[in-house]
Amino acid sequence: MKVELIAVTRYLRGNGTPEELIEHAGRACYRSEPRGKPGDFIRKRVAEGHESIIEHASATFDISGVSRACTHQLVRHRIASYSQESQRYVDMSSPEYVIPPTIAADPEALAGMERFMSSVAAQYKQLRERGIPKEDARFVLPNATATRIVVTMNFRSWRHFIKVRALDPHSQWEIRELANRILDELYKVAPNVFQDLIDERERQKQT
C-alpha cells in the first residue's frame, strides 16, 4: 500500500498553513484576535464540536496498491471527491493483487490464491484475444485486484473517516491500515486538528 499526501490547502496569509486558515475562519465567528498558545483555539473548537471551521481546509491523497475491496469501502464516504484507475481503459492482463495477512500466513491458502490469480490473468488474456473489450473482460477480476485512487476530503470529512475506519475496532484490516496512514500524514500538516485522534489511537493501544 502506498499512501501519498499530494495536496493540502494553502492559506494566502501568514505562513500559508491550513491551520491558519481554520483559525481565521473560526475567529471570524467571534470577532476575536489570536491570543494564547498557537493551536489552543483550534483544539478547543474541535473539542466543542464547532467543526464547520475545519471544512475550509482539505487534503488530497494518491493511494495505490490497495485492493478494490478496500476502495469499495472508501468510496462509500460521500463527502469526498474521487478519481480511480479505470478498468475500462487500463489493460489488466497482469493484474497486481493484495493478499490478506490471514491467507499469507497459511501456505496452502496462499498457494491456492496464487493459482487462482494466475488463472484470472490467463482468462482475462483469453477474453481480450477473442476481441472482448476491456470493459467486459474486467468482469473476471476479483476484489483482490490492486487499484489506484486519488481522494480529496475536507478535514471534517477526514476526521469522520478516521474515526469510523481507523479508531473503530470493527473496521476491516486493509481500510484500517489506510486510515491510520492517512491520520499520520494529516497530523504532520495539521497537528491541532488531528491531535485528539492521535491521542485516542494511543489510548486504544494501551488498553
Ligand SMILES: Cc1cc2nc3c(=O)[nH]c(=O)nc-3n(C[C@H](O)[C@H](O)[C@H](O)COP(=O)(O)OP(=O)(O)OC[C@H]3O[C@@H](n4cnc5c(N)ncnc54)[C@H](O)[C@@H]3O)c2cc1C
Ligand atoms: C464496520 C463497518 C461495517 C460496515 N458494513 C456495511 C455493510 O455491511 N453494508 C453497507 O452497505 N455498508 C457498510 N458500511 C458502510 C457504512 O454504512 C457507511 O456507508 C460508510 O461507513 C460511510 O459512512 P458515512 O455515511 O458516515 O460517511 P459519509 O458518506 O462521508 O457521510 C458523512 C456524514 O454525513 C452525513 N450524511 C451523509 N450523507 C447523508 C445522507 N444521505 N443522509 C443523512 N446524513 C448524511 C452523516 O452524518 C454521515 O455520517 C460499514 C461501515 C463500517 C465502518
